[in-house]
Amino acid sequence: MTVNPSWVLRSHPTAMPTPDNWTLEDRAIPDAVDGELLVKTMWLSVDPYMRGRISPAKNYAAGIPLGGLMKGGGIGEVIASNSPDFKPGDVVISDYFGWQPFSTIPAGSAKIVDTVSAPAQAALSYLGMPGLTAYFSLLKTGAPKEGETVLISAASGAVGQIAGQIARIRGLDPVAIAGTDTKVAWCKELGYRAGINHRTSTDLVGDVAAACPNGVDVFLDNTAGPLHDAAMLNLNTFGRVVIVGTIALADKFDKPDIGMRHLRQTLITRARIQGFLLDDFEEDYTNAAADLLSWHQQGLLKTREDIAEGIEAVPGAFVRMLKGENFGKQLVKL
Amino acid sequence: MTVNPSWVLRSHPTAMPTPDNWTLEDRAIPDAVDGELLVKTMWLSVDPYMRGRISPAKNYAAGIPLGGLMKGGGIGEVIASNSPDFKPGDVVISDYFGWQPFSTIPAGSAKIVDTVSAPAQAALSYLGMPGLTAYFSLLKTGAPKEGETVLISAASGAVGQIAGQIARIRGLDPVAIAGTDTKVAWCKELGYRAGINHRTSTDLVGDVAAACPNGVDVFLDNTAGPLHDAAMLNLNTFGRVVIVGTIALADKFDKPDIGMRHLRQTLITRARIQGFLLDDFEEDYTNAAADLLSWHQQGLLKTREDIAEGIEAVPGAFVRMLKGENFGKQLVKL
Numbered sequence: 101m102t103v104n105p106s107w108v109l110r111s112h113p114t115a116m117p118t119p120d121n122w123t124l125e126d127r128a129i130p131d132a133v134d135g136e137l138l139v140k141t142m143w144l145s146v147d148p149y150m151r152g153r154i155s156p157a158k159n160y161a162a163g164i165p166l167g168g169l170m171k172g173g174g175i176g177e178v179i180a181s182n183s184p185d186f187k188p189g190d191v192v193i194s195d196y197f198g199w200q201p202f203s204t205i206p207a208g209s210a211k212i213v214d215t216v217s218a219p220a221q222a223a224l225s226y227l228g229m230p231g232l233t234a235y236f237s238l239l240k241t242g243a244p245k246e247g248e249t250v251l252i253s254a255a256s257g258a259v260g261q262i263a264g265q266i267a268r269i270r271g272l273d274p275v276a277i278a279g280t281d282t283k284v285a286w287c288k289e290l291g292y293r294a295g296i297n298h299r300t301s302t303d304l305v306g307d308v309a310a311a312c313p314n315g316v317d318v319f320l321d322n323t324a325g326p327l328h329d330a331a332m333l334n335l336n337t338f339g340r341v342v343i344v345g346t347i348a349l350a351d352k353f354d355k356p357d358i359g360m361r362h363l364r365q366t367l368i369t370r371a372r373i374q375g376f377l378l379d380d381f382e383e384d385y386t387n388a389a390a391d392l393l394s395w396h397q398q399g400l401l402k403t404r405e406d407i408a409e410g411i412e413a414v415p416g417a418f419v420r421m422l423k424g425e426n427f428g429k430q431l432v433k434l
Numbered sequence: 435m436t437v438n439p440s441w442v443l444r445s446h447p448t449a450m451p452t453p454d455n456w457t458l459e460d461r462a463i464p465d466a467v468d469g470e471l472l473v474k475t476m477w478l479s480v481d482p483y484m485r486g487r488i489s490p491a492k493n494y495a496a497g498i499p500l501g502g503l504m505k506g507g508g509i510g511e512v513i514a515s516n517s518p519d520f521k522p523g524d525v526v527i528s529d530y531f532g533w534q535p536f537s538t539i540p541a542g543s544a545k546i547v548d549t550v551s552a553p554a555q556a557a558l559s560y561l562g563m564p565g566l567t568a569y570f571s572l573l574k575t576g577a578p579k580e581g582e583t584v585l586i587s588a589a590s591g592a593v594g595q596i597a598g599q600i601a602r603i604r605g606l607d608p609v610a611i612a613g614t615d616t617k618v619a620w621c622k623e624l625g626y627r628a629g630i631n632h633r634t635s636t637d638l639v640g641d642v643a644a645a646c647p648n649g650v651d652v653f654l655d656n657t658a659g660p661l662h663d664a665a666m667l668n669l670n671t672f673g674r675v676v677i678v679g680t681i682a683l684a685d686k687f688d689k690p691d692i693g694m695r696h697l698r699q700t701l702i703t704r705a706r707i708q709g710f711l712l713d714d715f716e717e718d719y720t721n722a723a724a725d726l727l728s729w730h731q732q733g734l735l736k737t738r739e740d741i742a743e744g745i746e747a748v749p750g751a752f753v754r755m756l757k758g759e760n761f762g763k764q765l766v767k768l
Contacts, residue, residue, distance in 0.1 A: 324697040343701045357695045363658040364691065366709040367677045375704040 102126035105411050106200035107170045112156045116351035117422060119415035121154065122170055122199075129202040132182045136204045139176035141197055141411075144432040145224040146418040147173060147258070148322075148347045157354045170199040170414075173229065175213055175220050183207030191215055193223045199414045201434055217393055225429040226403045227392055229378060230258035233344060235388045236381040237320055238263050239270070241342045241374050248317035249273045251308065251334075253327045255292060256283040256404070258429035259344060262392070263320055264292045265401050272318075275311050277327055279424045286427075290402055304330035315339075323348040324357065332362040332371075341373040350422040404428030436460035439745050440534035441504045446490050450685035451756060453749035455488065456504060456533075463536040466516045470538045473510035475531055475745075478766040479558040480752040481507060481592070482656075482681045491688045504533040504748075507563065509547055509554050517541030525549055527557045533748045535768055551727055559763040560737045561726055563712060564592035567678060569722045570715040571654055572597050573604070575676045575708050580605045582651035585642065585668075587661045589626060590617040590738070592763035593678060596726070597654055598626045599735050606652075609645050611661055613758045620761075624736055638664035649673075657682040658691065666696040666705075675707040684756040738762030 106127040113121050132138040150172050153164050164170055174197025178190040185207060186192060192210040197203050213223045225231065237259070244250055250267045254260045255276030267274035268291035276287035276295035284295035294311040301307045308316065308330045315336035321328055325348030331341065349357055366373065381388075395401045406426040408417040414432050421430040440461040447455050466472040484506050487498050498504055508531025512524040519541060520526060526544040531537050547557045559565065571593070578584055584601045588594045589610030601608035602625035610621035610629035618629035628645040635641045642650065642664045649670035655662055659682025665675065683691055700707065715722075729735045740760040742751040748766050755764040 321697075324695070328695075328697065343697055346698050346701060349698060353698075357697065358693065359695050361658070361662075361691045361693050361695060363655075363662065363677055364680050364683060364687075366707065367680060367711070368709065370709040370711050370714060371707075372709075373700065373705075373707040375700040375702065375706075377701070377704050380704060 104129050104200050104202045106198055107411075107414055109154060109164045109166055109168055109170055111166065112154060114354070117151070117154065117415075117419055119419060122415045124412070127169075127200065130204045132180050132204045134182050135207050136182050137178050137186055137192065137207050137210055138180040139192060139197070139203050139205055140179050141174055141176045141201050141203055141434045142191070143175040143221045143224055144197060144199060144414055144434065145173035145229075146414065146421050146430050146432065147229065148345045148350070148422065150418065151347070151350050151353055151422060155353050171196050172199065173197065173224055174203070175224060176203065181207070186210060186212075191220055193228065199411070201411055218396065221405065221431055221433075222396075222403075224431060225258060225405060226262050226396060226401055227389055230429060231262045231392045232381070232385060232388055233376070233378050234259045234262035234266055235392060236378065236384070237342045237344045237376045238266055238318070240381065241376050242318040242320060242340050244270070244272050244318045244340075246271045247273060249275060249312050249314055250318045250320065251275045251277065251312060251316045251331050252292075252320045252322070253277045253298075253331075254322035254345070254347065254424070255287045255295065256427060257322065259322055260320070261287075261290060261403060261428065262401065265290050265395075268292075269395060269400055273314075275308075277308075280427075283427060286404070298327055305333045308334045318342070320344055325349065329360050329362070332360075332365055335365065335369050335371055337369050339369055339371045341371060343373065343375045347422060347424070406430045408432045410434065438463050438534050438536045440532055441745075441748055443488060443498045443500055443502055443504055445500065446488060448688070451485070451488065451749075451753055453753060456749045458746070461534065464538045466514050466538045468516050469541050470516050471512050471520055471526065471541050471544055472514040473526060473531070473537050473539055474513050475508055475510045475535050475537055475768045476525070477509040477555045477558055478531060478533060478748055478768065479507035479563075480748065480755050480764050480766065481563065482679045482684070482756065484752065485681070485684050485687055485756060489687050505530050506533065507531065507558055508537070509558060510537065515541070520544065520546075525554055527562065533745070535745055552730065555739065555765055555767075556730075556737075558765060559592060559739060560596050560730060560735055561723055564763060565596045565726045566715070566719060566722055567710070567712050568593045568596035568600055569726060570712065570718070571676045571678045571710045572600055572652070574715065575710050576652040576654060576674050578604070578606050578652045578674075581607060583607045583609060583646050583648055584652045584654065585609045585611065585646060585650045585665050586626075586654045586656070587611045587632075587665075588656035588679070588681065588758070589621045589629065590761060591656065593656055594654070595621075595624060595737060595762065596735065599624050599729075602626075603729060603734055607648075609642075611642075614761075617761060620738070632661055639667045642668045652676070654678055659683065663694050663696070666694075666699055669699065669703050669705055671703050673703050673705045675705060677707065677709045681756060681758070740764045742766045744768065
């Protein structure tokens, strides 16, 4: 093992990314300059939004230049601190971990992780970005009313597994779309009333109609693609569609997405279709995280992690997640 | 001239409607049964939503069966009343006028027209459905903030001509898209800051960018089609897109609309895309109509009508309007 094997972006993918888009370079353990922390990486998170970071196009996530160190969410232990807010031994979370064992991160991007209430990696999963995304996308942007049918794509994924359970807790009627029978079965264990395997369905529009006999009131769209069509064509009057993710476009990310446009359906249903970004809800994180922790402690939130091991595994884990081959929140343990 | 020449739907159009989709049948002057009024038609209105009435598919407007009398908005004088709320001589407006000189309409659909404050036909234009559509779609669903750029398609049409002037009155920055240079020039006279002729533009995305140097905050989409793309690709963060009409789909109404889907753009901008139907704002009509009348009386609302004459002209006027060949609110005077 070299000192600090670090994944560097070698090429911008033009279709589905492959591990060859990165190359592992040995790097020195970096020095933390003023306002930075040197951290020893414990966990790395691979998330759909990171597809945008390796695109040359404008996205909400800062782009990684060719030859640049790949970055993403992570948890690590502070080795050296050049910030008065942190000290060695602190366990911190940040969106700016390098894909490397030793990383420097801006202190302003770091937060102390509560390792007492839950395992550290929960901060990358149900207590962190995916859990908060589920919470705000469903309860705020989706604005569901009691008893409404909530259709959720990528339902066993990091966001979907939490969203379905929040829907159940709040007296809604959650219906899952997932990519294997095993995932659908697990979604039902979580509290989803019904589920559809979109990879074996031969009639997604009809299967959504059958699973949602009262129509779809809220659709949490984690994927875009054909699942979006199936939901739109079953949408109720005044339905709400929250665009949370577009992972089905991972293989044609910078190309136009050509397909059915639903403008007449939007008009007829007076649907509200709205893009979602978690950052917009930052001032409400504390209350939401407290709800999530409380539900977890009451046994109301079950979660599932899919853990890869070692720095070598990171690009493969990222690509697996983009292809939907993971089962639960995809993490890499170092 | 026969007694009551009436336009009957002969076939459902599968592409752009033509006058041949209707046939003129002589009918007797009908009797008003209980709860109905017999009216002598003075004005008929042809409006984009009526494309839905002649489609076999489910729409928000009640469908006309084959062989059935074509219906739409109109103004007429009550000849005989079977309702205590109306008397002969009243001038009334309803969405259920037949395309015929003498019509029976449900009294519940009729309202007395104020012929003192404005010409009667204003109730089919800036004081009626198109004016109210402009008012609520812009001010309520669009929810603009002062100084924001509002892009409006079909900008010289019945809705667009009013929406642009309301935008100006409310301190917004309206930009027009219309189909001829003459229409664009007239939009600027109305108060639109800039305008684009979409029929001569060779780069709609670039022309919208040039006309909206601060980006598009609110887009009133009266057309769907390529104009929708040009707006979406120039949309600002937290932009609002109000789907008011889909007239560009009039020639492929019951077929899937295939084209660019803007789900990533929606996600990145956190856009809100929302379907609009005037009926949803019924309880606020009175205040809105008072604003429109007041602005008109202050000289702040200029309007333009495109008037065809005679019952024979109705289907042709409707098709002309669908093709964008009208200039201003299309009416037929009987």
